[in-house]
Amino acid sequence: MADVVRDGWINTGPRAKAFETEFAAAVGARHGVAVNSCTAALHVAYEAIGLRDGDEVLVPTMTFTSTAATAWHLGARPVLVDIREGDETLDVEKAERAVTPRTKAIVPVHYGGQACELDAILDLAKRKGLRVVEDAAHAFPASYKGRPIGTFGDVTCFSFYSTKTITTAEGGMACTQDDDLAARMRLMALHGISKDAWKRYTSEGSWYYEVLAPGYKYNLTDLAAAIGRVQLARAGDMLRRREAIAKRYLEAFGSNDALIVPTVLPDRTHAWHLFSLRLRLEALPLSRDAFLDELKARGIGTSVHYIPLHLQPCYRETFGFRPGDFPVAEDAYRRSVSLPIYSKMTDADVDRVIDAVLDLVGKNRSSDTTG
Numbered sequence: 001m002a003d004v005v006r007d008g009w010i011n012t013g014p015r016a017k018a019f020e021t022e023f024a025a026a027v028g029a030r031h032g033v034a035v036n037s038c039t040a041a042l043h044v045a046y047e048a049i050g051l052r053d054g055d056e057v058l059v060p061t062m063t064f065t066s067t068a069a070t071a072w073h074l075g076a077r078p079v080l081v082d083i084r085e086g087d088e089t090l091d092v093e094k095a096e097r098a099v100t101p102r103t104k105a106i107v108p109v110h111y112g113g114q115a116c117e118l119d120a121i122l123d124l125a126k127r128k129g130l131r132v133v134e135d136a137a138h139a140f141p142a143s144y145k146g147r148p149i150g151t152f153g154d155v156t157c158f159s160f161y162s163t164k165t166i167t168t169a170e171g172g173m174a175c176t177q178d179d180d181l182a183a184r185m186r187l188m189a190l191h192g193i194s195k196d197a198w199k200r201y202t203s204e205g206s207w208y209y210e211v212l213a214p215g216y217k218y219n220l221t222d223l224a225a226a227i228g229r230v231q232l233a234r235a236g237d238m239l240r241r242r243e244a245i246a247k248r249y250l251e252a253f254g255s256n257d258a259l260i261v262p263t264v265l266p267d268r269t270h271a272w273h274l275f276s277l278r279l280r281l282e283a284l285p286l287s288r289d290a291f292l293d294e295l296k297a298r299g300i301g302t303s304v305h306y307i308p309l310h311l312q313p314c315y316r317e318t319f320g321f322r323p324g325d326f327p328v329a330e331d332a333y334r335r336s337v338s339l340p341i342y343s344k345m346t347d348a349d350v351d352r353v354i355d356a357v358l359d360l361v362g363k364n365r366s367s368d369t370t371g
């Protein structure tokens with residue numbers, strides 16, 4: 001970042017280009033289009049595949065709002081689908097039942113950093129003529145059957161938000177193998193202008209440009225890209241640290257019958273963006289919310305992933321979803337406690353989380369049996 005400031009080219013320029021090239025190479029993709037968020041990446045991806053008014057898009061209800069809201073911006077209807085038990089990714093059979101003649105795309109979300117059942121999703125997409133846009137906000141670096149996440153669908157969208165596995169403070173990347181999709185996303189990410197600023201302001205470019213479409217303003221700055229390139233170089237080391245933390249959690253909680261640990265599937269590299277524990281509430285007298293409060297009182301930050309989209313007011317009011325529509329997601333949500341998992345956690349931090357969780361479970365279970 002200091003170099004960027006010294007050079008003086010702080011906005012989109014050579015570092016953003018280099019970050020695109022390096023990130024695309026890391027996931028084995030032909031193109032990487034750097035943008036200022038994963039939300040922006042999803043928006044330009046949906047626009048590039050031609051999503052428009054009246055189209056339907058299959059989205060798991062267990063995700064962040066922008067997976068669906070960016071399709072909604074284009075006039076498409078997000079058709080929410082339940083998740084399957086276990087890994088809590090899109091239920092492909094339920095997705096198939098939700099396909100109509102208007103369905104244009106399916107959006108697998110690699111929940112927590114673990115790849116969805118991609119073979120089945122790609123097969124469904126092929127049979128029904130659907131485009132596939134992957135929400136890989138959690139899934140760098142991750143792989144499915146030995147191949148990195150980044151090239152399975154038509155477009156794969158990554159997030160570099162500050163809580164994600166690598167960060168640029170705010171940032172994202174849309175990766176694709178398709179030259180036309182890449183060109184369209186690049187165009188729409190910068191005003192619909194046919195040349196980017198770098199070419200316009202250097203000797204190899206000229207003052208002339210054309211506005212080919214009413215584009216967005218989604219470019220990633222060189223300041224952000226400079227952070228991204230350093231983060232990218234460290235991504236493997238940071239993943240190994242998260243893997244070690246996940247292993248500790250799995251060992252500590254895996255055999256506890258009041259806790260349900262995340263299902264780890266074969267043939268995948270898990271990015272471990274989240275460690276979402278599920279409480280077996282039947283075995284615990286305290287509620288999930290009380291559990292979160294107790295951890296907070298001990299100085300342990302937690303979160304809940306996710307409040308399903310079909311329970312959110314705007315999705316309910318606009319599309320008529322109701323509580324009870326997607327029981328697997330609702331059940332997971334009710335039990336959800338996402339524990340801290342990040343590369344800077346020390347062994348002592350991890351011990352403290354494990355001790356607190358086991359203490360809370362133990363205390364509450366003994367009071368259960370005695371009273």
Ligand SMILES: *Cc1c(COP(=O)(O)O)cnc(C)c1O
Pocket residue numbers: 036037038039040063064066067109135137138158159160161171172
């Ligand atoms: C974080 C996140 C996004 C949005 O990413 P931003 O970079 O913050 O726009 C989209 N989908 C999922 C599943 C996410 O977790």
